[in-house]
Amino acid sequence: MRVDIKSQLIYYSKKLQQKNFVIGPGGNTSCKIEDRIAIKPSGLEFEELKISDLVEIDLSSENPSLLPHKFRPSSEYLMHVKIYQMRPEISCIIHAHPPYVIGLTACDIEIKHLFPDGVVYLGEKIPLIDYCTPCTTKLAELVQTNIKHHHVLILKNHGAITIGENVKSAYLRMELLENLAYIQWIALNLKGNLNQINFLSKENIEEILNLESEKYRQDILK
Ligand SMILES: [Zn+2]
DSSP states (O other), X not given: OOHHHHHHHHHHHHHHHHTTSSOTTOOXXXXXXXXXXXEOBTTOOGGGOOGGGOEXXXXXXXXXXXXXXXXXXXXXXXXXXHHHHHOTTOOEEEEEOOHHHHHHHHTTOOOOOOSHHHHHXXXXXXXXXXXXXXXXXXXXXXXXXXXXXXXXXXXXXXXXXXXXXXXXXXXXXXXXXXXXXXXXXXXXXXXXXXXXXXXXXXXXXXXHHHOHHHHHHHHHTX
16 A cells, blocks of 8 residues: 555544544544555544554455554444445545534534535535444444435534545545534524524525536545
8 A cells, every 4th residue: 555645644634633623532534545445543542643553454355354453443444444335436534523513413503505615525415414323333334325425424423524535635524514513603603593694505506516617626636
């Protein structure tokens, strides 16, 4: 496996912790080249992560096999495996616990589009699944089913997952998602009522997604 994508994974994983998208050893990230994925080990913080700490999993056969390593893989590794098996075009998965996303959705407030960049990089609708116990096969299967047509998925009372054709695009989506939730929180505090916030309309969203300039910006991320 090439080292450059692993270096990128380490760089953006550390940014997740610097931006408070995760606290302590929470969250997990992985990248894929050909039939092999490299994933954060269980129990380590992103800030202390080195390339040699990444645990590798071979996906070349139906039953993924863990390569020998001194660390265990992230306890959510099955979730990563199932996403890669379903979405062969994806090279990076990020799972974090962004506070504004968790806070708003725990109050049953749907995160909706307020500015064009959110639409371009997160897609028309931001899907959400109900709470499910972490590290279970049930959660891995729920995530696999619900992220099928998206690049982002919110896990209620838990966090969010973003995926990308490369590490940078998966990270950008996580950053934009939390930024959108933060701006919505500001608007909600100013107005005190969701009905008084000017969200982008369905027509606004369709027009943004059809802009040639935005299609170019989406393509350049790949
Ligand atoms: Zn988590």
